[in-house]
Amino acid sequence: MEQILDTRERILQATIELIMEKGFKGATTRAIAQKAGVNEITLFRHFNNKKGIVKAVIEKVSYVPSLSKVLKEKVEWDLEKDLMMFSKLYQQLLDENRDLIMIGLKEAALFSELQQQMTDIPRQLKERLMEYLNSMREKGILIETNVEAQAMALIWMNFSFFMSRSQHDNKITDLTEEEFLKNTVSVLARGLTL
Template sequence: MDCNPNDTDDKILLATITLMTKKGIKATTTRAIAVEAGVNEVTLFRHFGNKAGLMKAAVEKFSNVPSMTKAFKEKITWDLEKDLLAFCEAYHDVLTINQDVIIISFKEVDVLPELEQEIAKIPRQLKILLVEYFNAMQEKGKMISTNTEAQAMNFIWMNFGFFISRARFGDNVTELTSDEMIKNCVQLFARGLTP
């Protein structure tokens, strides 16, 4: 993640991820990467063998799929609104850190199926975490009787929809900020799911 503008490898991988995200793999030429990185084209091949090696290295460098599970369970306060806010912010952070890689995984399902699997771990993990949490809250009598998996997914979908719309359409549809979105999202779920 740390990118030293004097390090050749870093310059190359940054240029690669940037162009991949913008144009897609097929439309990103090794020449264009070399120019963007301010490096000779041969250097790419000397460092990474071939184009596929380059792409792989770039994706690895710029993806960071953490295990949200452990750290989170400790922070739980059993106050629905507070906890949802924490989940929300953490999810947004992960999405933001992995923004480029997520967009690439969307564009290149056909050619990078392993990446899709890797990225799918993010919602899968969060879903498990939320369902466990919702079930516990129900037992405590702090949440209405509802389909916890469906509500967990609704939470994920809402935030993912926001993220991906923002990444593509920008503020073309609405000028709501990320903070306003999170605030209203949490309020909705808290009010909708509290007994």
């Protein structure tokens, strides 16, 4: 079993490296197999096709499991503290995956399967946030509101800051990540708390 995981992991790592070097289109199954030190038949045995490999790569680098775990295990049921904790981790995970995210955004329109998988990440994140916000409402902490709209506001606020910094560094604002999150999360939390 360890050999299977080892081979699978080598294929995924080779795919990530090739995507970073050549984009999704340039990461052909032949190039992936060569870089991973396996033949294409082994690659297809593990993943069926390139779509399967791309799906596995996106699942591997997805930040949803980490953020979901935080929303289940680390919450203090203090809206501002919880949203700040979530936002800081979200920023960290976006930053760690910056290159793949930027390549994915650039090339998603070219590959329908990539576009669908990239859409699944924020959708799943929205669902986890909605669960948290609904729990806060049931506890009598959150005002009556459209929790989907509030979850998306938090996601978009964070992702927009990440994109602005990724594309423009600090040419638009000199606010640090800490200053930005402290102010925006605070206002959002105050507006949603009973």
